[in-house]
Amino acid sequence: MSTGLSQVNRALNLIPKRAEQRQSDRLRETFLDSGVAVALEASDHQVLYGRRGTGKTHALRYVESEIQAGGDVAIYADLRTIGSPEGLFMGDQVSPTERAARLLSDLLSLVHESLIATALDDDKLITDKRFVDHLDALSEAISTVRVDGSVEVAQEDEDKAAQSRAGKLGATLSGTPGLTAGLDRSRSTEARANRREVRTGTERLALNFTDIARALRDLADSMQTRRVWLLLDEWSSVPSDVQPLLGEFLVRCVTPVPKFTVKIGAIEQQSNFRAQLDGRAVGIELGADFTANLNLDEFMVYEEDAGRSIEFFRGLLFKHLTSGVDPADRVDGLSTEVDLVRLGFTEKRAFEELVRAAEGVPRDAINIAARAALRAGTDRIAIKDVRAAARAWFQADKEAALRGYPDAFRLLNWIIDKVIREKKARGFLVNQQSADSPLLLTLFDARVLHLVRRGYSAQDEPGERYDVWVIDFGAYVDLIHTKAEPAGLLAEDTTPPDAGTIEVPTQDLRAIRRAVLDLAAFEAHAAPA
Incomplete structure (x- = not known):
C-alpha cells in the first residue's frame, strides 16, 4: 500500500516519540550512550537532571536492564503513577506530611512487590525463611495505621453470686424400706465485666522510619551479595512541598543501607530537594547525600561540540530505524549511519540543520525529523523541510504550552x-x-x-x-x-x-x-x- 512517503521517511514517522512506548528490550537496543550510562552504573546515589525529552527515562530504563543482566535487583518507579488523588491534588485539605506518607506507602508497596517478584525467580530466596520473614516485616511496617481523634471508653462490671445448701438424711435399715440418710450441698458464683471502646476521628498512616529502615536492612542482608537499585523517575511530578519529605525518607531509611543504591531522574528547575520544616532542614542535601553531576541538558548542545552532537543524533536515529524493526518496515540499503544521511537527506548540511534544530533534545530531534519527513514525502529531506518542521513543532508543542x-x-x-x-x-x-x-x-x-x-x-x-x-x-x-x-x-x-x-x-x-x-x-x- 502506498503511503506517499519514501521508505526512510515512513520509517522516521514510525519511531516512538516517548520511551514509555517501547518495550524494555527495545529500549536497551535503541539506547545510544552520550556518556551518561557509565556514570549511572556507579553505585553512588545520584540525581540525573534533564528537561523533558532529553532522555532521562530512556537512560534509567537502560540502566535497569543492565543491572538485571548483571544479577542485581532493579526497581524502576515512575512517580507519576504512584500516589492517590488526595495526596497529589488536595494540598489545601491534606497536610504535606500525610500526603508524603501516602506516597511513601505506595512506593514501598511497589518495592515490596518487586522483591516478591525477584524471589519468585530465585529458588534460594523463595525458600529462605529469613528473607520471607523480613518481607513480612516490611509489609507490616508500611501498613500501620492510627486513628486521630477522640476516644470514648465505657466500663461495665457485673458480679453475680449464688449459694445453696440442702441436706437430706436418710438411712436404710435392714428390713425397713423407705428410710434413707444423705447430704447434698451446692454453691455457684458468676462474674462478668464488659469494656467498650469507641474511637472517632480520621484514620492515618503511621509510618515508623526505624521499623522501615530495619526491615530494608534485614532484607538487604538476607540477599547476600545482590544490590538493590531503586530508580525513581519523574521526581518533579511530585508536589513541590512533598518532595523534601520524600527525600528525608530516602536519606533516613534507604541510603544508609549499604546494599541499596538510589538514582533520581528530575527536572532541575522543578525540583525541591530540601526545605525548612519547624526550624530545621529536611530532605536531600545535594553534594552530600546525593551527587548531582549529570545533566542531560549539557550533553548534546550543538554549539558546544558540533561534531559530537552530529555523531550522537545520527547514531540515535540509525538505532531507532534498525533495532527491533519488523522486516516489512526495514529500509533498503540502510546498513550504516552514513547511509541514513545519504538516503534520507539531500545533503549533509540538511542533517546538520536537523541537529541544530533539536537544540540537544532527542525527543525534539525525533519529532522534527518526522515532520520534515512528512513534508518531504517521497523526496529526501532538504534544509527548507527541516526549518518548516522546526517552526511547526515549536508552535504546536512549545509555544502552545506557554499559553497557560x-x-x-x-x-x-x-x-x-x-x-x-x-x-x-x-x-x-x-x-x-x-x-x-x-x-x-x-x-x-x-x-x-x-x-x-x-x-x-x-x-x-x-x-x-x-x-x-x-x-x-x-x-x-x-x-x-x-x-x-x-x-x-x-x-x-x-x-x-x-x-x-x-x-x-x-x-x-x-x-x-x-x-x-x-x-x-x-x-x-x-x-x-
Missing part, C-alpha cells in the same frame, strides 16, 4: 523584540544573579530558551559573570530572510552569511557582547500603568 503562562509568553516576545529584532542576535547574556528568575526558568523548562554556556565574562564588565542563552531554533526560523533576521549568535557577530542559503547563526564569543537581557526593564515594561 501569560507572563512567560510576554517575556518570550520581549526577548524576540529586544534581542532578535533590535540587536539582530540569536543569543543573549543573562547575569547569573538573575539566573533563578521564575519566568526565565519557565521558558527554559518549555525548551523555548536554551542555556549553552555558563560563567561567561564580558570584557567591558570585569567581575560580572553571565550565562549565554539562545532562543529556540523554531522561534526565530520564520525571521530568516527578513530584516529582523539574526546576524549572529550575539550582538556584534558581523560575519556575513553565505551567498546562497542564509544561515542560522552559530556560537561566536570573540567580540564584546551587548545583548544583555535586562529583566528589570521587562518588569517595568510589563507593569500596568
